[in-house]
Amino acid sequence: MTSNLTDLSLADPQLWQRRDRLEVFAQLRRDHPVSWHEEPKTDWFPEGGRGFWSLVRYDDVVAASKNQELFTSDQGTEIVDMEPEMQHIFGGMLNMTGDEHTRHRSIVNRVLTPRTVERMTDNIRTHARRCILRIADRGSADFMADLVGDFPAQIICELLGVPVADRPRLIELTNTALSGYGTADAYGAVLEIVDYAQTLLRQVGDAPAPDAGFLAKLLAAKIDGQSMSSHEIAVFFALLVTAGIETTTTSIGQGMLALSRYPETRRRWQADYDGLARIAVEEIVRWTSPVMHFRRTATRDVELHGRRIRKGDKVVLWYISANGDESVFPSPERLDFDRGEQQHAGFGGGGPHFCLGAVLARKEITVFFRELFEILPDIDVSGEPVPLVSNFVNGLQSLPVSFTPRNQEEVA
Structure with missing residues (x-):
C-alpha cells in the first residue's frame, strides 16, 4: 500500500472515528481494489481474527453479491468468525445459501408483500406525523433523538405485534446489536431479542384468521409443504427488527443531513415532491449507505485484480465504497437527483440476498419526508452532526435542527 495506508485495517475501530474515511475508500478504489486487512485484537473484538480481503469498487461488490457459488454467505456475513450456532442466531437467513x-426467503415473501406494505401507508403516515408534531412548537430539536429515533421502530413493532410497553427495551437492544455488529455484546442483544420473539410466538394460534397478524401468518405460511419453525421465525424476527429499525432511521437522518448540504436539490424536491420522490429516496440510500458492509467466504481459489484469494478466505463487500465509486457515480459526494436509473448498492448489491425490507424502507422514507416538508417546511441542520461509531451502520447519534415553530392545532 501507499505510505499513508500502510498498516491500515478496516477492522480497526479507530478508522471509524476518522473524518476522512471516505477518502480512505477512494484511495483503496484507485490503488488497491482488492486489499488484505489484518484483524488485530481491539476493544470490539478482544480475540482478534484471521484477516480478510476487501472489495471496494462498485462492479466487484455487485458481482460478488450476485455470485453465491463463488462468494457464499453460509459461513457468516459478519467480519468476525463465529461458531455455527452463533452464526445462525446472529444472521438468520443472511447466513444461508x-x-x-x-x-x-420465499416464505417471508408470501407475507411481507408490496401489498402488505401499501396497506400500512396510513399507519406509517400517522407515526410520522406523531413524531414531527411532538416537537413542532419547539423551534429546535435533535433530529435523531426527538424526531426519527423511534419512527421506524414503532412501525416494525406494530407489524410484529410488539406491545407498546415492550418497545423501548427492544429498540435499545437493536441499537446494541447493530452499533457493535459481530461483537459479544451485540450477540447477547440478539439472543435476548430471539428469546423475546419466542415469547410472542407462544401467544400466536396455529390457525390464523384472515385478519391475523404478521407472526401468525408466518407460522402458517408454507412452501412445498414446508413451513418455518417457531425458532426460525424468532431468528427472523431478530433480523427484521435490527435491519428494519436502525437502518431506516439512519437513512432518514443522513438524508436530512444530505438535504441540508445540498439546498438546491432539496428545494427541487419540495417543489415537486411526488415527481421526484422515487429517485430522491434511491439517491438518499446511495448517499447514506446505511449498511456499510457484509462479508462472504470464497468457495475456491480465485484471482482478482492480481491478488490471489484462497478458498476459505473471508471477503468483505464494502457497500459504502461501492456507492462512492467515481467511475459509476460522478461526484459521488453530491446528493444528485439527476443520476437516472443507475442501481446503487445500498440494499445489498443485488442477487439472492437483496434486502427483503427494501419496499418497506422506501415507503417509510417517502412518507416521513413528505410529512416533514408539509409540517416544518424550513427545517434545517443547525449544528454539527455526531456520527455513530460503528463499522457496520453509517448512523448518527445526534443531528441538531432548527425550524419555525408551529402549534399542533395549526397543522393537525
Whole structure:
C-alpha cells in the first residue's frame, strides 16, 4: 500500500472515528481494489481474527453479491468468525445459501408483500406525523433523538405485534446489536431479542384468521409443504427488527443531513415532491449507505485484480465504497437527483440476498419526508452532526435542527 495506508485495517475501530474515511475508500478504489486487512485484537473484538480481503469498487461488490457459488454467505456475513450456532442466531437467513435460503426467503415473501406494505401507508403516515408534531412548537430539536429515533421502530413493532410497553427495551437492544455488529455484546442483544420473539410466538394460534397478524401468518405460511419453525421465525424476527429499525432511521437522518448540504436539490424536491420522490429516496440510500458492509467466504481459489484469494478466505463487500465509486457515480459526494436509473448498492448489491425490507424502507422514507416538508417546511441542520461509531451502520447519534415553530392545532 501507499505510505499513508500502510498498516491500515478496516477492522480497526479507530478508522471509524476518522473524518476522512471516505477518502480512505477512494484511495483503496484507485490503488488497491482488492486489499488484505489484518484483524488485530481491539476493544470490539478482544480475540482478534484471521484477516480478510476487501472489495471496494462498485462492479466487484455487485458481482460478488450476485455470485453465491463463488462468494457464499453460509459461513457468516459478519467480519468476525463465529461458531455455527452463533452464526445462525446472529444472521438468520443472511447466513444461508442455496435451498435453505430460498425456502426461508420465499416464505417471508408470501407475507411481507408490496401489498402488505401499501396497506400500512396510513399507519406509517400517522407515526410520522406523531413524531414531527411532538416537537413542532419547539423551534429546535435533535433530529435523531426527538424526531426519527423511534419512527421506524414503532412501525416494525406494530407489524410484529410488539406491545407498546415492550418497545423501548427492544429498540435499545437493536441499537446494541447493530452499533457493535459481530461483537459479544451485540450477540447477547440478539439472543435476548430471539428469546423475546419466542415469547410472542407462544401467544400466536396455529390457525390464523384472515385478519391475523404478521407472526401468525408466518407460522402458517408454507412452501412445498414446508413451513418455518417457531425458532426460525424468532431468528427472523431478530433480523427484521435490527435491519428494519436502525437502518431506516439512519437513512432518514443522513438524508436530512444530505438535504441540508445540498439546498438546491432539496428545494427541487419540495417543489415537486411526488415527481421526484422515487429517485430522491434511491439517491438518499446511495448517499447514506446505511449498511456499510457484509462479508462472504470464497468457495475456491480465485484471482482478482492480481491478488490471489484462497478458498476459505473471508471477503468483505464494502457497500459504502461501492456507492462512492467515481467511475459509476460522478461526484459521488453530491446528493444528485439527476443520476437516472443507475442501481446503487445500498440494499445489498443485488442477487439472492437483496434486502427483503427494501419496499418497506422506501415507503417509510417517502412518507416521513413528505410529512416533514408539509409540517416544518424550513427545517434545517443547525449544528454539527455526531456520527455513530460503528463499522457496520453509517448512523448518527445526534443531528441538531432548527425550524419555525408551529402549534399542533395549526397543522393537525
